[in-house]
Amino acid sequence: MEPVEAHEHESDVIVVGAGPTGLMLGCELALAGTRVRIVERRTEATRNSRALTLHPRSLEVLDMRGLLPRFLPLGKTLPGWHFANLPTRLDFSALDTRHGYTLFLAQAHTEALLEERARELGVRIDRGYEVTGLAQDETGVSLDLRDADGRPTTSRARYVVGCDGGRSAVRQAAGIGFPGTEETLTGVLGDFATVDASPEALEAARANGIMVVPLEAGLTRFVYIDPERMRTPAAEPVTLEEFRDAVTRICGDDCGISEPRWLSRFGNATRLADRYRTGRVLLAGDAAHIHFPAGGQGLNLGLQDAMNLGWKLAAEINGWAPADLLDSYEAERRPVGQAVTENTAVQLLLTELTLVPPYEHNATALRTLLDELLGIKDVNRLLADGVSALNTTYASPRQGAHPLTGHRMPDIDVTTVSAKNTRVHELLAQGKFALIDLAGHDTDNDLHGVTEILVRPDGHIAWATRTTDAATRRTERAEALVAWTGSSTEAGTVQAR
Ligand SMILES: Cc1cc2nc3c(=O)[nH]c(=O)nc-3n(C[C@H](O)[C@H](O)[C@H](O)COP(=O)(O)OP(=O)(O)OC[C@H]3O[C@@H](n4cnc5c(N)ncnc54)[C@H](O)[C@@H]3O)c2cc1C
Known part of the structure; x- marks a missing residue:
């Protein structure tokens, strides 16, 4: 500090x-x-x-x-x-x-x-x-x-x-x-204002690995990897001729692409x-x-x-x-x-x-x-x-932490101290910690049996307990609050049940 x-x-x-x-x-x-x-x-x-x-x-x-x-x-x-x-x-x-x-x-x-x-x-x-x-x-x-x-x-x-x-x-x-x-392969994308292609031609393009997606404002994006030119460095500009030639070779039709708004080559440097x-x-x-x-x-x-x-x-x-x-x-x-x-x-x-x-x-x-x-x-x-990215779980550095520590907090329905019906994600709107009394909740998910939980501002679980003993719970809560929020009081958290 x-x-x-x-x-x-x-x-x-x-x-x-x-x-x-x-x-x-x-x-x-x-x-x-x-x-x-x-x-x-x-x-x-x-x-x-x-x-x-x-x-x-x-x-x-x-x-x-x-x-x-x-x-x-x-x-x-x-x-x-x-x-x-x-x-x-x-x-x-x-x-x-x-x-x-x-x-x-x-x-x-x-x-x-x-x-x-x-x-x-x-x-x-x-x-x-x-x-x-x-x-x-x-x-x-x-x-x-x-x-x-x-x-x-x-x-x-x-x-x-x-x-x-x-x-x-x-x-x-x-x-x-x-x-x-290093980069060993590049793909190419193009956003076109005009695409004059039959449904069959677009179907053939997709079947041959070309991504064709409608964007807004009448644009259509084509993305492909051209086996003949996939070793071209990303820094080399893409021309409309190259694009048409590749699309034609890959699927047998140039799909009537014209009026490119953006042509770009991107690589696989990792x-x-x-x-x-x-x-x-x-x-x-x-x-x-x-x-x-x-x-x-x-x-x-x-x-x-x-x-x-x-x-x-x-x-x-x-x-x-x-x-x-x-x-x-x-x-x-x-x-x-x-x-x-x-x-x-x-x-x-x-x-x-x-x-x-x-x-x-x-x-x-x-x-x-x-x-x-x-x-x-x-x-x-x-x-x-x-x-x-729903599987993102953070390992807890603390010995003996509850197994849910670091997991994503499910967006369950809760009630605030002022009796407002809400849900966990809404509680986090101001980016504060949320302290939730789950004792009365009957959940059939990972939270089953959990009596209280502290949720981090980013929606991951900081602390959870299954204890039903009020005094133990109070002690554990105070420890968790100090460890995570720097204070043993609940003042910096939003609370709900
Ligand atoms: C073809 C392609 C398709 C993609 N499709 C997807 C997709 O569908 N979904 C997805 O999740 N991701 C996709 N990505 C990846 C995504 O675009 C990037 O991961 C994302 O833009 C990263 O955001 P960023 O803010 O970290 O960096 P950037 O978007 O690169 O922003 C960096 C900013 O920093 C500025 N900057 C750079 N240097 C300086 C400097 N020295 N001083 C001041 N400012 C500077 C730049 O101008 C830029 O505005 C795609 C990428 C490519 C190439």
């Missing part, structure tokens, strides 16, 4: 990058009462959207902050997503959540809505500033910036979080390694930061992990990093963080990042092998087999739990 030095720094935290991760983190930090500034290199928000998906855990996260009603009307709900583009889809509707679906929503909307929320919460967003370097000392971090006219300036904050994407300048300046594997924190500098989102965009997970992962980090960093700044709370960010989130880098690599391999002699026939047979397995409910659920 450290004293608050309000005047010494311009901001408590400078978040570098106004992508989805930086904006979400800005919201979380501001909600917890810290002074946040986001600096972003781009002078304007981007209109092109890489990501198109918000999966169940991200939807829960947005729900916990009361933001879902802003997002849902702008997107389309789909019953699930895919694994390795296998024909049998992942069924999110079978998962244990109120949000068992994917929200199909362009990244530009996600960013715009998060930016709107960040501004409402008082986050200062400075566009047109590029971070070029940093130096940290015992009390803060000095950032070197370049404004849109190329003029250098410096800014100081108590902490800096690099949410500045895969090529993160913050990560490099902080000397954090980014080990992993890397994970070897640390998520060094001193007063932290990383989140693509700055900490990059991978092939298989299963639509990267943006989701970044939002969830931000949800994990925000309240912890704010606790440190607000002076009540228990020892090691901030370090638990890396301990909890890096394994999740690692799991996603691994599952995306597996998904890509299942496609790449079908394109490379001498494996193509065996690989196709392997895909058929896996597709059959996906028809088995439990198998489907196992993979769906992973891609949806």
Whole structure:
């Protein structure tokens, strides 16, 4: 814990990058009462959207902050997503959540809505500033910036979080390694204003592995991996001619594509930061992990990093963080990042092998087999739990902790002390801990027999007990509150039963 030095720094935290991760983190930090500034290199928000998906855990996260009603009307709900583009889809509707679906929503909307929320919460967003370097000392971090006219300036904050994407300048300046594997394969995407194709041609395109999805404003996105050009470096621009030629070769028809609005090549370089924190500098989102965009997970992962980090960093700044709370960010989130880098690599391999002699026939047979397995409910659920991120559980560092510690708290119905009927996610709207008396609840889920539970601001379980003895429960509760909230009183929590 450290004293608050309000005047010494311009901001408590400078978040570098106004992508989805930086904006979400800005919201979380501001909600917890810290002074946040986001600096972003781009002078304007981007209109092109890489990501198109918000999966169940991200939807829960947005729900916990009361933001879902802003997002849902702008997107389309789909019953699930895919694994390795296998024909049998992942069924999110079978998962244990109120949000068992994917929200199909362009990244530009996600960013715009998060930016709107960040501004409402008082986050200062400075566009047109590029971070070029940093130096940290015992009390803060000095950032070197370049404004849109190329003029250098410096800014100081108590902490800096690099949410500045895969090529993160913050990560490099902080000397954090980014080990992993080089790009060996690229895919191509194109958003077209005109597609003049018969249903049969589009069917053939899909059957041959081209993803064809309608976007808004009359655009259609095509995404493919071209066996003849998949070793082309991501840095090489895509031309309309190349696109038409590849689509024609892959499915026998150019699908009448014209008026491209965006053509892009993306690669499978896969890397994970070897640390998520060094001193007063932290990383989140693509700055900490990059991978092939298989299963639509990267943006989701970044939002969830931000949800994990925000309240912890704010606790440190607000002076009540228990020892090691901030370090638990890396301990909890890096394994999740690692799991996603691994599952995306597996998904890509299942496609790449079908394109490379001498494996193509065996690989196709392997895909058929896996597709059959996906028809088995439990198998489907196992993979769906992973891609949806509903399986994210944090290991408890405490000996003898209740087995539910670190698990996701189910969004059960509860009643507040003022007798309002609500649910757990609504209780978390202000980003506080929730203390829930479950003694009267008769649940048939993992909470069966649990008498009291402390939920973290990010919706994971901090502490649970099954004791029915009031005095023991009081003692355990006080210990848990000290360990997690730095105070033995319930004053900082919202309470319900
Ligand atoms: C083709 C493709 C499709 C994808 N589809 C999906 C999908 O469907 N679902 C999904 O979940 N994910 C998907 N992703 C991944 C997703 O787009 C990223 O994971 C997500 O954008 C990461 O968000 P971020 O905020 O961490 O980083 P970014 O979105 O990269 O944002 C970083 C921000 O930092 C700014 N910045 C960079 N350097 C500096 C600097 N030095 N100073 C100041 N500002 C700086 C950048 O301008 C940018 O605004 C896809 C990716 C690709 C390539």
